Amino acid sequence: MSVRAEPSLPTPHELPAPASWRCVDILSDLHLQAELPRTFEAFRTHLLHTPADAVLILGDLFEVWVGDDAAADGFEHACAEALREAARRRWVGFMAGNRDFLVGPRFLESCGLHALPDPTVLSFGPHRYLLAHGDALCLDDVDYQRFRAQVRQPAWAEQFLAQPLAARRHVAAQLRQASEERKRTQGTESYGDIDPPTALAWLRHAHADVFIHGHTHKPADHAMAPGVVRHVTSDWDLDANDPAHPHRAEVLRITLAGVQRVPPAGPLP
Ligand SMILES: [Mn+2]
Structure with missing residues (x-):
């Protein structure tokens, strides 16, 4: 007997590439934060120098997002400036991840970004x-899915965002501290993996033949079924000072010739 509830299959948002697109960049899991300045600089440089017609960000661009009003100054403001500059040059889409699901329409509009539903x-x-x-x-x-179901309810976000910015930053700092503490006591935070049969059901339902996702920090290419492949994007960290976590930054580039993995464009900081 399965204790897992069978999730319903989502009907995806449709994004038909305009005929002019020749090259699309896909990236995710940069976990941008003030403490990782080289990672931010590599991202900013890539946005300026990539030959891509479109850049699609698949979530966890930010380590944490406590509300669009946080972008009025500081690090979030610098991120907004970089995204705004990029969106002036090419089509930039933003899909939320579990770290930055509170990015709202106000921020996206102010940067000229297109929302990508998940x-x-x-x-x-x-x-x-x-x-x-x-x-x-x-x-x-299971614990995470329960948490996700709770925080993705509009009422939860409304209640959280109603708190003063300083209080929201405080909650985020506490969560971060708890996560660091877990890493110290239980070893490196381990990321789970996706459920392949459910992923295949999503693909069939969407009439899709290629699956691209991030989140797991396990960049790889998998065969899912005859003619169906899965590409997992890499996380980025060019600031790590830990032999167990070598520097990494990678873009998944789609052209009419197929999918390839390329380093960020422009000089690495
Ligand atoms: Mn994630």
Whole structure:
């Protein structure tokens, strides 16, 4: 007997690539934060120098997001400036992850970003690419799915965002401290993986043949079924000072020739 509730299949948002698009960049899990300045600089530089017609961000761009009013100054403001500059040059789409699901329409509009619902199907050339952050498919983590169901309710966000900014920053700092404490006592935070049969059901339902997601920090290419593949994006960290976590930053680039993994464009900081 399964104790897991069978989740219903989501109907994806449709994103047909305009005929002018030749190259689409996909990236995720940069976990941007003031403490990782080289990672931010690599992202900013990539946005300025990539040859892509579109950049699609698949969630966890930010380590944490406590509300759009946080972007009035400081690090979040610098991020907004970089995104605004990028959106002046090319189409930039933003999908929320589990860290930055509180990014709101006000921030997206002010930066000229396009909201990408989770999941979205990108039709580009001969393929239909199903794009998702990935956390909704990590079904083994029952505690997380319960937490997700709670915080993704509009009423929860409304209540949280009604608190003063300083109080929200305080909650975020506490959560971060608890997470660091867990890492110290239980070893490196382990990320679960997605549930392959459910992912395949999502793909069939979406009539998609390629699945691209992030969240797990386990960049790899998997065969899911005959003619169906899964590409997992890399997380980014160019500031790590820990041999167990070498520097990494990677973009998944889609052209009419297919999918490839490339380093960020421009000189690395
Ligand atoms: Mn995530």
